[in-house]
Amino acid sequence: MPHRISILVSVVLALAAMGTARIAAAAEPPTFRLAIVNHRFQPATLTIPANTKVKLVVENRDATPEEFESNDFDREKIILPNSRAVIFVGPLPPGRYRFFGEFNPATAQGVLHVE
Amino acid sequence: MLAIALLVFREVLEAALIVSIVAAATRGVPRRGAALLGGIGLGVLGALLVALGAGRIAALFSGVGQEVFNAGVLLAAVLMIAWHVIWMASHGRALAMQMQDVGKSVRTGVSPLTVLIAVVALAVLREGSEVVLFLYGLLAGGAGHLGAGLVLGLAAGVTIGLLLYFGLLRIPLRHFFAATNALLILLAAGLTADAVAFLVQADLLPALGEPLWDSSALLSEHSLPGQALHVLVGYSARPAPVQLLVWMTTVLLLGIGMRIASKAAHRTHPASPQRAMTS
Numbered sequence: 001m002p003h004r005i006s007i008l009v010s011v012v013l014a015l016a017a018m019g020t021a022r023i024a025a026a027a028e029p030p031t032f033r034l035a036i037v038n039h040r041f042q043p044a045t046l047t048i049p050a051n052t053k054v055k056l057v058v059e060n061r062d063a064t065p066e067e068f069e070s071n072d073f074d075r076e077k078i079i080l081p082n083s084r085a086v087i088f089v090g091p092l093p094p095g096r097y098r099f100f101g102e103f104n105p106a107t108a109q110g111v112l113h114v115e
Numbered sequence: 116m117l118a119i120a121l122l123v124f125r126e127v128l129e130a131a132l133i134v135s136i137v138a139a140a141t142r143g144v145p146r147r148g149a150a151l152l153g154g155i156g157l158g159v160l161g162a163l164l165v166a167l168g169a170g171r172i173a174a175l176f177s178g179v180g181q182e183v184f185n186a187g188v189l190l191a192a193v194l195m196i197a198w199h200v201i202w203m204a205s206h207g208r209a210l211a212m213q214m215q216d217v218g219k220s221v222r223t224g225v226s227p228l229t230v231l232i233a234v235v236a237l238a239v240l241r242e243g244s245e246v247v248l249f250l251y252g253l254l255a256g257g258a259g260h261l262g263a264g265l266v267l268g269l270a271a272g273v274t275i276g277l278l279l280y281f282g283l284l285r286i287p288l289r290h291f292f293a294a295t296n297a298l299l300i301l302l303a304a305g306l307t308a309d310a311v312a313f314l315v316q317a318d319l320l321p322a323l324g325e326p327l328w329d330s331s332a333l334l335s336e337h338s339l340p341g342q343a344l345h346v347l348v349g350y351s352a353r354p355a356p357v358q359l360l361v362w363m364t365t366v367l368l369l370g371i372g373m374r375i376a377s378k379a380a381h382r383t384h385p386a387s388p389q390r391a392m393t394s
Contacts, residue, residue: 064252
């Protein structure tokens with residue numbers, strides 16, 4: 001019985017190692033940065049490549065929490081005051097995709113320009 | 116004040132729709148009201164704790180703790196619902212037949228109450244923590260009309276939930292549990308797709324390609340019907356392929372699970388009413 005368990009454990013470990021190797025081998029997606037200042041996005045329009053997964057780093061420089069949200073590319077993440085959040089976006093076909101700060105939608109509006 | 120009410124309404128609506136379906140699906144279960152209130156109370160408490168610990172949660176798993184936490188909460192709710200529909204498939208027949216004097220003659224067991232409390236608590240916790248952080252931000256920013264906005268949004272969200280609940284109760288009894296079970300399966304499938312969307316956002320799962328379609332011009336998820344359909348059946352205007360995949364898998368697995376449970380129940384209790392009379 002312990003023998004079987006050790007075989008099982010080694011198989012699981014081998015699979016995990018293969019998975020980790022594959023993840024490590026995959027190219028790091030290109031990074032884009034956004035800031036939230038006075039409940040506004042800076043820049044308000046961000047251009048990213050089409051058909052590509054990108055890493056979006058959103059930094060909230062306000063003293064209040066914000067929720068980064070998009071219905072157009074289906075993302076939502078709360079970003080605490082004076083902290084940054086990583087959000088992976090895409091791959092997306094070319095187009096204009098709106099995003100907003102759900103806690104301050106009157107001012108926090110932005111567009112993701114995918115081309 | 117209207118902006119505050121609107122945000123609170125959106126969050127409350129999501130929880131209220133889930134609570135309504137689960138409340139309807141546990142119709143006839145004794146001490147259901149207490150369980151419902153208990154679940155809401157636990158959810159509010161949990162929401163406060165999650166909001167307090169938001170910084171710590173966010174820092175977990177190298178920055179994607181929030182996504183992992185949300186996906187975990189959603190998948191826990193899915194597991195509870197799955198357990199419930201499969202439990203109902205093996206006990207539901209007796210429940211539906213003896214609906215008239217439920218509480219006396221039907222031994223409902225522990226499942227419906229546990230599920231009711233857990234799912235309600237999880238739904239309230241998830242949406243509630245967002246409301247808490249939002250209100251905290253407003254307080255810190257010195258905004259007025261906080262209480263009025265909160266009450267208005269809460270009242271509007273709860274009203275829609277009650278409308279759904281009483282609408283569901285109008286379904287004739289012989290179709291009632293079939294209908295609520297179907298709703299629960301679609302709800303579970305939608306929640307699974309939501310959980311997977313969080314894992315894709317955290318780059319823990321692949322999207323498996325570009326969105327499959329774009330129906331946002333027809334029905335935007337930001338509109339009230341779009342948002343309601345998103346909660347109820349998992350509607351997405353631009354679904355990633357992996358979301359549709361797990362949505363279909365959930366429906367399929369729960370459908371098969373119910374069928375197996377129902378057949379097994381039929382074999383062991385071929386005619387439950389007669390059995391009830393002889394025993």
